Amino acid sequence: MTLRPTTVQELQEAIPTQERWLPRGGGSKPALSTPRAGQAVLDMTGLRGVLEYDPGEFVLVAQAGTPLIEVEGLLAQHGQYLPFDPPFVEAGATLGGTVAAGLSGPLRQRYGGVRDFILGVKFVDGEGNLIKGGGKVVKNAAGFDLPKLMVGSLGRLGVLTEVAFKVFPFPKATVTLRVSLGSLEEAIQTLYALACSPFEFYTLDLEPSPARLILRVGGLGQALPLRIERILGFLGTSRAVERLEGEPERQYWREIGQLQWGAGHLVKVPITAKQISALEARLPMGERRYLSAGNLLYLRWPGEIAQLDQLLRSQGLSGLVLGGGEAAHLESPRIGVDCSQAFGHRVTQALDPLSRFAP
Amino acid sequence: MTASATLAELLADLARILPKERFLTEAAQLAPYESDALTAFRARPCAVVLPQTSEEVVEIVRTCARHKVPFTARGSGTSLSGGSLPVEGGVVIGLNRLNRLLRLDPNERIAVVQPGHINLRVSDAAAPYGLYYAPDPSSQPVSTIGGNLAFNSGGAHCLKYGMTSNHVLGAKVVLPTGEVVELGGESLEGLGPDWLGLFVGSEGLMGIALEVTLRLLPKPEKYHTLLAAYDALEKAGDAVAAVVASGLLPGAMEIMDNLAIEAAEAAVHAGYPTAARALLIVELEGEAPQVEAEAEQLSRVIERSGPYEVRVARDAEERMKIWKGRKAAFSAVGRLSPDYIVQDGVVPRSKLGRALAEIERLSQEHGLRVANVFHAGDGNLHPLILYDGKVPGELERGERLAGEILRMCVRLGGTITGEHGVGMEKKEYMPEMFAEADLEAMRRIRRAVDPLELSNRGKMFPGGEAPAVTAHGAHPLEQAGVISRE
Ligand SMILES: Cc1cc2nc3c(=O)[nH]c(=O)nc-3n(C[C@H](O)[C@H](O)[C@H](O)COP(=O)(O)OP(=O)(O)OC[C@H]3O[C@@H](n4cnc5c(N)ncnc54)[C@H](O)[C@@H]3O)c2cc1C
Numbered sequence: 001m002t003l004r005p006t007t008v009q010e011l012q013e014a015i016p017t018q019e020r021w022l023p024r025g026g027g028s029k030p031a032l033s034t035p036r037a038g039q040a041v042l043d044m045t046g047l048r049g050v051l052e053y054d055p056g057e058f059v060l061v062a063q064a065g066t067p068l069i070e071v072e073g074l075l076a077q078h079g080q081y082l083p084f085d086p087p088f089v090e091a092g093a094t095l096g097g098t099v100a101a102g103l104s105g106p107l108r109q110r111y112g113g114v115r116d117f118i119l120g121v122k123f124v125d126g127e128g129n130l131i132k133g134g135g136k137v138v139k140n141a142a143g144f145d146l147p148k149l150m151v152g153s154l155g156r157l158g159v160l161t162e163v164a165f166k167v168f169p170f171p172k173a174t175v176t177l178r179v180s181l182g183s184l185e186e187a188i189q190t191l192y193a194l195a196c197s198p199f200e201f202y203t204l205d206l207e208p209s210p211a212r213l214i215l216r217v218g219g220l221g222q223a224l225p226l227r228i229e230r231i232l233g234f235l236g237t238s239r240a241v242e243r244l245e246g247e248p249e250r251q252y253w254r255e256i257g258q259l260q261w262g263a264g265h266l267v268k269v270p271i272t273a274k275q276i277s278a279l280e281a282r283l284p285m286g287e288r289r290y291l292s293a294g295n296l297l298y299l300r301w302p303g304e305i306a307q308l309d310q311l312l313r314s315q316g317l318s319g320l321v322l323g324g325g326e327a328a329h330l331e332s333p334r335i336g337v338d339c340s341q342a343f344g345h346r347v348t349q350a351l352d353p354l355s356r357f358a359p
Numbered sequence: 360m361t362a363s364a365t366l367a368e369l370l371a372d373l374a375r376i377l378p379k380e381r382f383l384t385e386a387a388q389l390a391p392y393e394s395d396a397l398t399a400f401r402a403r404p405c406a407v408v409l410p411q412t413s414e415e416v417v418e419i420v421r422t423c424a425r426h427k428v429p430f431t432a433r434g435s436g437t438s439l440s441g442g443s444l445p446v447e448g449g450v451v452i453g454l455n456r457l458n459r460l461l462r463l464d465p466n467e468r469i470a471v472v473q474p475g476h477i478n479l480r481v482s483d484a485a486a487p488y489g490l491y492y493a494p495d496p497s498s499q500p501v502s503t504i505g506g507n508l509a510f511n512s513g514g515a516h517c518l519k520y521g522m523t524s525n526h527v528l529g530a531k532v533v534l535p536t537g538e539v540v541e542l543g544g545e546s547l548e549g550l551g552p553d554w555l556g557l558f559v560g561s562e563g564l565m566g567i568a569l570e571v572t573l574r575l576l577p578k579p580e581k582y583h584t585l586l587a588a589y590d591a592l593e594k595a596g597d598a599v600a601a602v603v604a605s606g607l608l609p610g611a612m613e614i615m616d617n618l619a620i621e622a623a624e625a626a627v628h629a630g631y632p633t634a635a636r637a638l639l640i641v642e643l644e645g646e647a648p649q650v651e652a653e654a655e656q657l658s659r660v661i662e663r664s665g666p667y668e669v670r671v672a673r674d675a676e677e678r679m680k681i682w683k684g685r686k687a688a689f690s691a692v693g694r695l696s697p698d699y700i701v702q703d704g705v706v707p708r709s710k711l712g713r714a715l716a717e718i719e720r721l722s723q724e725h726g727l728r729v730a731n732v733f734h735a736g737d738g739n740l741h742p743l744i745l746y747d748g749k750v751p752g753e754l755e756r757g758e759r760l761a762g763e764i765l766r767m768c769v770r771l772g773g774t775i776t777g778e779h780g781v782g783m784e785k786k787e788y789m790p791e792m793f794a795e796a797d798l799e800a801m802r803r804i805r806r807a808v809d810p811l812e813l814s815n816r817g818k819m820f821p822g823g824e825a826p827a828v829t830a831h832g833a834h835p836l837e838q839a840g841v842i843s844r845e
Binding site for chain 1 (some may be wrong): 426462463465466467475488489511512513517519520521525534536542546549550554557558561562578579602603606607608651652691707709734737738772774775776778782792793794796797800801803804807809819
């Protein structure tokens with residue numbers, strides 16, 4: 001069964017009518033939005049639209065079902081953007097789905113991920129109560145930080161209806177440098193050197209094979225040539241550097257943001273740079289990318305998900321399957337090390353005592 | 360069992376965990392712990408314990424849980440909202456001795472510290488690697504990472520780099536039930552729900568942080584610091600909106616009004632234009648070529664905002680001088696008056712001009728002077744209400760004025776606190792911001808985590824018994840000139 005509420009009240013009234021619900025936004029992450037046996041679907045695309053946006057305030061408030069593409073279009077008209085750079089924009093992802101999945105993209109390197117930009121939420125809990133947390137100003141310390149709690153909650157704690165974000169001006173000009181390095185080890189050492197330097201990168205991505213770093217630099221146009229020159233000087237003359245600007249640059253990043261990499265499961269893995277070598281030694285060839293100075297891996301896994309589960313466990317890592325392959329029929333999208341703990345169980349119990357949002 | 364029998368058993372059990380010199384029960388020993396920097400509130404704990412290891416903290420919490428006695432974690436006791444005020448008859452767990460830096464990994468840009476580690480010491484330890492810890496509450500020479508974490512403390516750089524919460528990656532926590540859990544990790548990314556995000560800023564109501572993993576940033580290469588003087592406060596407020604609208608993202612934007620300028624000038628001779636009705640400080644930071652280009656743009660925007668004087672710091676020394684006046688302003692204003700109340704409500708940046716005009720009006724209406732020194736970049740006001748506690752009725756008038764300012768902040772779409780937290784002081788204003796259902800959800804979470812409401816009982820949620828309010832005054836450390844308020 002699928003219900004598509006068009007008002008918050010309709011949503012609230014619907015909650016008690018089913019034993020188990022799965023909220024769904026744009027369906028761009030099928031491993032998270034395909035119902036399991038016994039789950040009814042709440043299609044949230046009926047609660048859409050930007051509610052408040054004053055560019056001078058750096059704050060945008062929208063209903064959770066609002067497609068990212070609509071939000072990004074509006075922000076771009078005023079030279080602004082979502083600094084956490086959500087993926088799947090063109091696949092129809094919504095704001096709510098992005099928060100619930102906890103997804104950020106390459107640009108998170110400069111100012112932070114979705115957790116760093118969410119300011120406020122409204123959501124309906126497992127008993128149909130509409131709950132507000134946070135606010136609509138860029139600084140706020142009143143009450144528990146429910147907005148952050150909802151990041152990555154996968155619909156388990158409630159159904160998001162409204163979200164408020166801090167937004168920033170997009171740099172007036174950008175240039176992307178693709179730097180080829182001799183080996184993965186060399187790439188990681190260079191990544192460390194750059195991440196610890198005062199150079200400010202909008203992206204600091206690593207492609208493991210062939211080893212490359214992808215740097216995006218942004219700011220005022222008149223300062224860029226000198227800044228690029230200084231970065232190239234820092235890297236040394238021996239590197240092959242490819243430079244992207246203008247439309248080809250935009251096109252390049254648009255494609256990366258789609259994470260469209262052929263067959264297999266698409267998996268998010270939080271990681272640190274020092275864990276990359278050991279993981280790479282055990283991963284087969286395939287498409288993947290380490291974002292934000294080695295803090296976030298998006299990878300395509302061509303084989304059985306159970307194998308990846310084992311592999312991640314052996315490395316002390318956890319993952320979230322987003323889509324691809326048999327993703328929709330997985331027992332759980334969470335793989336690798338199980339990080340659940342008493343604090344999480346208790347808070348979940350408080351917001352959803354009847355386990356209406358349990359998988 | 361009688362209450363005193365229970366108390367005796369609790370004390371006996373605690374005495375088994377801690378040696379005598381770290382287990383305080385004498386009235387004279389307890390007195391310094393009776394309040395925090397919000398000296399209006401006082402409460403007498405039954406004991407103060409000073410653990411030296413995480414294991415001791417866990418044992419203490421388990422003992423309190425077993426005896427069902429409330430406890431309050433305490434860092435340096437600089438909370439401005441009564442956050443570290445003891446629960447009457449409860450246990451205070453002083454964490455200052457758990458102050459070690461456990462690990463610093465310059466490549467991964469993280470530091471792992473114990474909760475009693477002082478904020479500024481993190482940046483000191485990171486400095487040799489060209490790194491620093493970004494959150495900079497002006498109490499940073501004394502306040503602890505545990506206290507910063509519990510209050511999600513801010514500083515002058517929040518618009519661009521966020522609050523404490525955006526710089527904490529992980530924490531090992533003992534829950535009020537005595538269970539120990541790990542929240543977050545070492546990566547900037549995680550898989551949700553973001554339990555750590557919920558814990559940070561929970562004002563000590565969800566247990567005690569035992570170890571905290573912090574993120575470090577590379578130090579900016581260059582600063583550009585500008586000071587603009589205006590003949591009206593609204594003009595300075597509007598200038599902030601214009602800077603932001605131009606697409607610039609300064610590291611800090613701060614405003615001081617006339618009263619604050621005069622006081623700061625008298626205190627530290629920063630060389631401010633004393634005739635100004637308002638001063639605006641804007642600081643750009645980053646890569647040198649970028650900062651230089653932004654500086655030109657900033658000059659044009661500031662010129663158009665109608666200042667009567669603009670100065671730019673030519674070197675590090677001039678920069679420090681500009682900041683010195685700003686940092687000293689708070690305690691300097693304090694000298695103009697025997698007592699004062701500080702609030703920290705937030706308004707949308709575009710409403711700053713309106714909010715300041717309204718504060719001016721309220722100040723006249725209540726017949727009390729209000730000085731303004733605040734983080735303008737993020738709309739975080741710090742109105743300082745001056746009164747004399749010895750004049751009958753002035754304290755009450757000050758409290759009423761403070762309340763009206765908070766209500767105005769909410770009415771203008773803002774919040775009752777930007778960084779000082781709700782604590783004891785602002786809990787009755789929570790219903791101005793949140794509906795009953797919102798507060799009930801937060802209470803449900805609190806009770807699920809802490810069924811007996813032992814951890815920092817009586818804070819943040821409206822209702823319950825509030826201790827009697829007496830005159831405000833400066834924190835002892837402020838009187839000694841060690842720290843100043845922002
Ligand atoms: C002069 C002055 C200037 C200030 N300037 C600023 C400013 O610019 N910005 C700002 O945001 N604040 C400011 N403050 C407020 C205050 O310094 C901060 O709230 C600070 O974070 C408190 O740290 P503390 O170590 O003193 O904590 P305490 O006051 O001891 O405790 C604060 C709260 O944290 C809890 N707590 C302490 N340790 C732990 C732990 N390990 N685990 C869980 N809970 C814990 C306590 O129970 C209490 O609720 C200022 C205060 C003063 C006096």
